[in-house]
Amino acid sequence: MGRYDVVVIGAGISGLLSALALSKEGKNVLVLEKENYIGGVCRSYEVDGYRVDTGPHAITRLESGPLRELMNRYFDIIPQFVPFGKYYVRTDSDIKQFPWNINAWLTFNLLPITDRLLLMRSLFDVLYMSSAGKDLSTIPLYEVIPANISTRTNRFLEWLCYFMVGASMKNTPISRFIDNKSHKPNSIPYMGRLYDLLITEGATDQGYPRGGLQSIVSSILASFPKNKVEIRTNEDVLKIQCDDERVEKVITKENSYDCSTAIYSGFASDLPDLIDGLPEEYTKNLVSIKKVNSLTIWLGLTKNIFKNYGSEMWIDSEPYAWVVPTSNYDHTLAPKGKQLAGFVFILPDEYNASTMKKKAFDAIVDVFPHIEKHIDMIHHQELIPEKASWGINSGFGDVRTPIKNLYCVGTDSEKRSAGVSRAAYSVLKCLDIMGSDLGSG
Ligand SMILES: Cc1cc2nc3c(=O)[nH]c(=O)nc-3n(C[C@H](O)[C@H](O)[C@H](O)COP(=O)(O)OP(=O)(O)OC[C@H]3O[C@@H](n4cnc5c(N)ncnc54)[C@H](O)[C@@H]3O)c2cc1C
Secondary structure, three states: OOEEEEEEOOOOOOHHHHHHHHHOOOOOOEEEEOOOOOOOOOEEEEEEOOOEHHHHOOEEOOOHHHHHHHHHHHOOOOOEEEEEEEEEOOOOOOOOEEOOOHHHHHOOOOOHHHHHHHOOOOOOOHHHHHHHOOOOOOOEHHHHHHEEEEEHHHHHHHHHHHHHHHOOOOHHHHHHOOOHHHHHHOOOOOOHHHHHHHHHOOOOOOOOOOOOOHHHHHEEEEEOOOEEEEEEOOOEEEEEEOOOOEEEEEOOOOOEEEEEEEEEOOOHHHHHOOOOOOOOHHHHHHOOOOOOOOEEEEEEEOOOOOOEEEEEOOOOOOOEEHHHHHHOHHHHHOOOOOOOEEEEEEOOEEEEEEEEHHHHHHHHHHEEEEEEEHHHHHEEEEOOOOOOOOOOEEOOOEEEOOOOOOOOOOOOOOOOOHHHHHHHHHHHHHHHHHHHHHHOO
């Protein structure tokens, strides 16, 4: 096998974005993917005439976030995004729009007024802590939440923690909720997010990719420069052979590849199995990474059950759910006259798959008792949304590794935002670091 400038391990969104950026900068890139498909947890496929995604997705920070930056720099074809619409909060008796700003919060009567006022006070406590220079990434949200709030309000907050961080309130750092979009080096920490809290109109810079999630991956593939990127599927990387703190070879079952640089986008927690002799401290951190599993139930429906344009947060269901009728964004995802909706449930650490599937399905029927007679297609997915949760007491990866010419990208390599945006942030960081390493080398 010839020598490649870069070998990218894994063809999920972070691996593909890295391959695109580096090939556009003139490198010869080889992408190795262990599965027989590409896209990782960012793809779509057909089930009985419906086009389902790997879990329903809202693509965030589309105005000026990391994906936008990468699209502007490197994409020849940019996917079309349709507005993601409103977020609705559903309890077992009512449904209301998510309160994005303080004004809406004060009139958000799904939660008791006393709780809303108490939580306002918590917000000002956080402001004070931030201005006093406290490190909010080490303080759990739980610590600033009054002990006497109602069960409903507690569930509302737990929902946000599980879906935004993958951890409970006791393990969710306050900083996650005031993660500043602009992140300018000289900006006052968290002020951007707090400003958003006071005046924002809602999730206006979020979108759904027309044609399904796959259209992001398809745009990347269509933007690869000719003869610069080779993708090989069914190539499970079993070893990254290093010598003198440098990658020498990337080894799969049948092949071995030489490269100047390697980018790893699989689970960082798997690295100790792939590389011999990693430093003990580094390994200890990687093996303490926690990830959360999710279950998505896709339902194809013969009747338009979800009429609101947007998604629903189910805070009273057991387990919690996020419901996205994706065919409302693009009618072609379902056969004519039918509706496609994805219901995501966060799974506990230990679970029995068939019990959870039943429990989750029962939760749907609880909310819509007549839904069963409208089901035309049912499809289950058990997927890990992010390769590392952002909880306080768990490990997290980094773009840099102890191996000089090996970098990591993906949702376990950069603590900013979530999902596709987080993966894109990690790619931008990786490009920056590689650039400065090259400059100093
Ligand atoms: C139910 C659900 C809902 C979600 N909702 C949203 C949302 O609303 N908004 C959002 O932005 N994101 C969302 N996400 C998350 C988002 O899709 C992912 O975080 C993102 O796609 C992860 O990209 P990645 O490149 O880091 O990882 P992955 O997609 O996991 O890619 C890693 C790739 O590496 C391959 N690989 C691993 N090890 C090896 C090896 N040894 N050799 C070769 N190949 C290897 C894997 O097969 C995989 O293809 C959701 C995900 C799920 C499951």
